[in-house]
Amino acid sequence: MSESVLQVQDLSVWWGPAQAVFGVSLELHSGEAVALLGRNGAGKSSLLMALAGWTRHAATQLDIQGLDARTWPAHRRARAGLALVPQDRRIFTDLTVLENLRMGLHARGPRPEGTPRFELEEVLDLFSALKPRLGHWGSELSGGEQQMLAIARALLSHPTALLMDEPTEGLAPKIIDNLQTALASLRHKGLSVLLAEQHQRFAMALCSRALVLHEGRLMDASHAQDLGLDGQL
Ligand SMILES: Nc1ncnc2c1ncn2[C@@H]1O[C@H](COP(=O)(O)OP(=O)(O)O)[C@@H](O)[C@H]1O
Numbered sequence: 001m002s003e004s005v006l007q008v009q010d011l012s013v014w015w016g017p018a019q020a021v022f023g024v025s026l027e028l029h030s031g032e033a034v035a036l037l038g039r040n041g042a043g044k045s046s047l048l049m050a051l052a053g054w055t056r057h058a059a060t061q062l063d064i065q066g067l068d069a070r071t072w073p074a075h076r077r078a079r080a081g082l083a084l085v086p087q088d089r090r091i092f093t094d095l096t097v098l099e100n101l102r103m104g105l106h107a108r109g110p111r112p113e114g115t116p117r118f119e120l121e122e123v124l125d126l127f128s129a130l131k132p133r134l135g136h137w138g139s140e141l142s143g144g145e146q147q148m149l150a151i152a153r154a155l156l157s158h159p160t161a162l163l164m165d166e167p168t169e170g171l172a173p174k175i176i177d178n179l180q181t182a183l184a185s186l187r188h189k190g191l192s193v194l195l196a197e198q199h200q201r202f203a204m205a206l207c208s209r210a211l212v213l214h215e216g217r218l219m220d221a222s223h224a225q226d227l228g229l230d231g232q233l
């Protein structure tokens, strides 16, 4: 098996006193795409945010590219190649599309060998709907365009692994199809992906295996049918 970009043992996540994730272990190999499935409230976002260093968590192991990242703050994990596209997208509505993209360039770390290179021209080819919108304010974009911008900005930061949180949420079927095509092409370039989704068909079109979260714990895939999540596993 190829090397790990992310290796996690016994990860727990808290929001204030409330625990949202309980002892999750997972591994993401270089070039691999893994789906994180589960119902609303299962802990998908909490898990991704903890991996990116955005919320309080503890783990016995959290390695990024073989380095112990447990004490690293979010910006250091980002520079090490972990890029989170959060569920709420967090694009800057009072900056233009081009200025938003430049923020991704600022977050750039050294590009590890074997990591695909994404420059402005490439991400605009991938998400061509953004090209005529470069001078527009973030606030003027449709939901689909905002999602594309959030992913494009993350790609410009030189990620080794892209963590995406429900990118299809609220998008029309046609836009979801476009997104699927763009993400398939990213997979082709060898980018590692951890994709939280409730849209299972979309997730399994891109990912080679799935993890199922239920009430903050990873389920055995054989139990996933109890949740009606067995369709694509
Ligand atoms: N920002 C937050 N502040 C407080 N609690 C949160 C926050 N985000 C999520 N939670 C809580 O964590 C639990 C898991 O939610 P979440 O990780 O958002 O699940 P999912 O992404 O699978 O829908 C829920 O009980 C939710 O209320």
Ligand SMILES: [Mg+2]
Pocket (backbone or CB within 6 Å): 044, 045, 046, 087, 165, 166
């Ligand atoms: Mg969520």
